[in-house]
Amino acid sequence: MPRILIVAPSWIGDAVLARPMFRRLHERHRELTLDVLAPPWTRALFARMPEVHATIDSPFGHGELALKRRYTLGRSLAARQYDRAIVLPNSFKSALIPFFAGIRLRTGFVGEARWGLLNDARRLDKQALPLMVERFALLAESAGEPVKRPFAAMPLKVDEAQRAATLAKLGLAPGRRVAVLCPGAEYGPAKRWPPDYFAELAQKLAAAGFDVWLAGSTKDAAIGEEIAHASGDACVNLCGKSTLDEAIDLISCAALVVSNDSGLMHIAAALGKPLTAIYGSSSPAFTPPLSPRAQIVRLDLPCSPCFQRKCPLGHFNCMLQLTPREVWSRIEFARIPGA
Secondary structure (H helix, E strand, O other): OOEEEEEOOOOHHHHHHOHHHHHHHHHHOOOOEEEEEEOHHHHHHHOOOOOOOEEEEOOOOOOOOOHHHHHHHHHHHHHHOOOEEEEOOOOOHHHHHHHHOOOOEEEEEOOOOOEOOEOEEEOOOOOOOOOHHHHHHHOOOOOOOOOOOOOOOOOOOOOHHHHHHHHHHOOOOOOOEEEEEEOOOOOOHHHOOOHHHHHHHHHHHHHOOEEEEEOOOHHHHHHHHHHHHHOOOOOEEOOOOOOHHHHHHHHHOOOEEEEEOOHHHHHHHHOOOOEEEEOOOOOOOOOOOOOOOEEEEOOOOOOOOOOOOOOOOOOOHHHHOOOHHHHHHHOOHHHOOOO
């Protein structure tokens, strides 16, 4: 029975984009045991993927080398006798644990001088593979083989009893269609549509017959409060009040999701929800939502995408000029259940 360890990305969205690779590995290896080494905050997401057997917590902070602890963790994993490791991040330190674990075949892109740590090091042709999902998927294939397309939709698991428990815990009893707004973006403010714009959109959705919920992490709690207040309480702020697992349950209730380019956007896509995705500083040409029910709303400005955390020009036109009226007009209500 083959055993493969995936060193997973730290970002929620990137973790979702890795899933087609997981599926492909199962196609290539019958009776595969696929484990994931990932930060603890992604555990709930991987638990929703049937392809993943187990998630092993990677306890290291961003940029933390912690060489001795990485060695200790690697040696502890040696007992699991993995046949192969696939390292998705491009950093030097991300390739250390499979090396320390003595895993026979260690695959990944060349990245930060990782010769030796990886013995199946691939060179990435960014022009041939512009999408992150394609780059991940290529690593499921043997060296020299092409990516297998298309990437089929793969819904995340949703347990009805667990979802009911989440709604009860948060005091939610939706009586109308639910719209979930996701105002956060972990990478930085340049990816966030303005709070007052979300507030105006919430008012429009409430008037159109939706229960409007705001979903996000504790880092989004203040923005959520600002939106709820500016909307005249047209929405319920759940930012910071739910775990990632519970946020997935919340989004699974939605008839519509409107989101910045964020991890929750990719989760909404993975749940197959009608999705309006707002892009500013980032690009759907690199990390689009993987769903036929997703539509992209963005302005094609000369300065966008810049891929910066903050607007380098100081004007933030890629988001400020994308008005609530424009986003409202782009929502495909005809495709929303019950519309």
